[in-house]
Amino acid sequence: xxxxxxxxxMQFLGANMAKAARIxxxxxxxxxxxxxxxxxxxxxxxxxxxxxxxxxxxxxxxxNLDLIMGCERRVVYDFVNVINGEATLxxxxxxxxxxxxxxxxxxxxxxxxxxLTQDGVEKVLNELRKDFEFIVCDSPAGIEMGAFMALYFxxxxxxxxxxxxxxxxxxxxxxxxxxxxAKRAVDGxxxxxxHLIITRYNPERVENGDMLSLTDIQDILRIPVLGVVPESKxxxxxxxxxxxxxxxxxxxxxxxxxxxxxxxxxxxRPLRYITAEKKGLLKRIFGGN
Amino acid sequence: MMSSNSxxxxxxxxxxxxxxxxxxxxxxxxxSKLATLREFDATGKYLVLECGAKPxxxxxxxxxxxxxxxxxxxxxxxxxxxANQFISADQIDGRAVINxxxxxxxxxxxxxxxxxxxxxxxxxxxxxxxDIIVTSLVSHNAEIxxxxxxxVYGDCRGRVLAGNGGxxxxxxxVARFNAELISIAGIxxxxxDKLPDNLHNKAVQIFLDEKERLNIIPLAV
Numbered sequence: 001x002x003x004x005x006x007x008x009x010m011q012f013l014g015a016n017m018a019k020a021a022r023i024x025x026x027x028x029x030x031x032x033x034x035x036x037x038x039x040x041x042x043x044x045x046x047x048x049x050x051x052x053x054x055x056x057x058x059x060x061x062x063x064n065l066d067l068i069m070g071c072e073r074r075v076v077y078d079f080v081n082v083i084n085g086e087a088t089l090x091x092x093x094x095x096x097x098x099x100x101x102x103x104x105x106x107x108x109x110x111x112x113x114x115x116l117t118q119d120g121v122e123k124v125l126n127e128l129r130k131d132f133e134f135i136v137c138d139s140p141a142g143i144e145m146g147a148f149m150a151l152y153f154x155x156x157x158x159x160x161x162x163x164x165x166x167x168x169x170x171x172x173x174x175x176x177x178x179x180x181x182a183k184r185a186v187d188g189x190x191x192x193x194x195h196l197i198i199t200r201y202n203p204e205r206v207e208n209g210d211m212l213s214l215t216d217i218q219d220i221l222r223i224p225v226l227g228v229v230p231e232s233k234x235x236x237x238x239x240x241x242x243x244x245x246x247x248x249x250x251x252x253x254x255x256x257x258x259x260x261x262x263x264x265x266x267x268x269r270p271l272r273y274i275t276a277e278k279k280g281l282l283k284r285i286f287g288g289n
Numbered sequence: 290m291m292s293s294n295s296x297x298x299x300x301x302x303x304x305x306x307x308x309x310x311x312x313x314x315x316x317x318x319x320x321s322k323l324a325t326l327r328e329f330d331a332t333g334k335y336l337v338l339e340c341g342a343k344p345x346x347x348x349x350x351x352x353x354x355x356x357x358x359x360x361x362x363x364x365x366x367x368x369x370x371x372a373n374q375f376i377s378a379d380q381i382d383g384r385a386v387i388n389x390x391x392x393x394x395x396x397x398x399x400x401x402x403x404x405x406x407x408x409x410x411x412x413x414x415x416x417x418x419x420d421i422i423v424t425s426l427v428s429h430n431a432e433i434x435x436x437x438x439x440x441v442y443g444d445c446r447g448r449v450l451a452g453n454g455g456x457x458x459x460x461x462x463v464a465r466f467n468a469e470l471i472s473i474a475g476i477x478x479x480x481x482d483k484l485p486d487n488l489h490n491k492a493v494q495i496f497l498d499e500k501e502r503l504n505i506i507p508l509a510v
Contacts, residue, residue: 176410
């Protein structure tokens with residue numbers, strides 16, 4: 001009898017937790033800036049910190065997330081199948097091979113973007129809310145239907161930008177859409193919490209004036225910086241091997257993503273990889289990398 | 290340039306208001322305009338309808354009745370119709386068509402000042418039939434369009450258009466000026482090259498002089 005009551009209580013607590021699920025959209029406006037790389041590493045980082053996380057690919061027709069997560073061959077049912085009622089959520093969720101707390105919901109390769117309906121997406125998200133603490137939505141590029149659906153239900157947004165003018169402008173545009181068109185804005189609730197992630201940052205090139213600096217970007221966007229990910233060949237290598245780059249332990253990029261996850265979860269960590277390494281005399285003479 | 294021009298309300302004297310409509314005026318716009326009027330003034334009773342374009346006379350009576358219904362909600366009555374190049378009949382639907390003396394076309398009744406405290410991002414357009422105050426940043430490619438004055442207390446990098454609808458007295462005040470385009474009453478200037486140092490990213494005011502040229506001068510503090 002006592003056990004019964006306890007279990008009941010636990011279920012009740014569980015229901016409360018489900019309400020606190022946070023939907024985080026990873027978005028940018030511009031393509032190729034690192035949204036999917038960030039989604040994969042951020043979701044993995046959250047899961048490694050002990051939070052049950054699902055990452056959803058909203059790029060219907062051009063799916064990439066499953067490739068980066070290395071679960072391409074295990075995609076049998078996808079997001080659109082669930083929306084259309086052709087599969088259950090349970091059938092479509094793919095458990096990550098390295099991490100117990102992490103699940104992937106892949107996008108369809110064959111359907112087009114119109115397959116995402118607002119009601120359908122809401123239904124799936126509400127179902128996921130019951131089981132997961134974090135729902136990471138990997139947005140497609142652009143500002144059309146897929147991108148809009150990815151951000152519409154968001155509680156928080158990671159805006160990914162490169163240190164380059166057109167990328168920063170597009171991020172500004174996306175911030176405008178978040179502030180005016182997201183469900184929170186439409187309902188008149190507290191606005192979507194915005195975080196800035198700058199990827200492909202190269203402090204040497206910033207010093208030479210080839211790239212926008214962190215201060216330049218902040219001056220335009222005026223939102224808190226969650227992290228700066230340095231430019232690195234490790235990212236491409238990780239993508240090719242089908243593992244989120246955060247798993248390449250010890251590399252700068254992996255460390256930067258761990259910092260991002262820690263800051264997102266409330267830890268106070270100073271920004272790293274934002275100043276150029278001072279080259280010693282020998283290095284300056286002999287070059288090297 | 291903009292559509293917010295399609296409806297206008299002027300106070301002619303203490304009892305009469307001139308309601309200027311064009312074919313693109315929506316009935317809801319009339320209702321919101323009259324609601325604004327009532328916030329300013331609770332005493333006036335009559336409206337004079339002025340047409341900004343040639344109306345379709347076969348539909349005009351039914352259109353007039355719809356305006357009557359809206360006006361009645363705000364305790365107003367459409368008493369006269371203003372004679373101009375588009376209206377030449379002596380009376381329409383029992384209402385006299387009168388010539389408005391030029392002196393009666395006095396100050397416009399504008400909406401309340403619109404206060405924006407969030408950054409105005411790229412691609413966002415803010416319009417108000419009245420003044421606009423932005424306390425934060427106006428990004429590149431954002432548009433601020435006001436019938437009255439515009440004040441920007443943050444960085445101003447977008448497009449600012451004051452006096453939309455023809456108010457040549459409207460002014461623009463900016464704390465840190467780096468706008469792409471400025472306009473007052475439709476007279477505009479694209480700012481392509483970097484401005485002189487005393488204006489670039491400085492506090493400035495922008496106004497039309499008597500020859501209708503746009504002036505940008507440092508704001509003396």
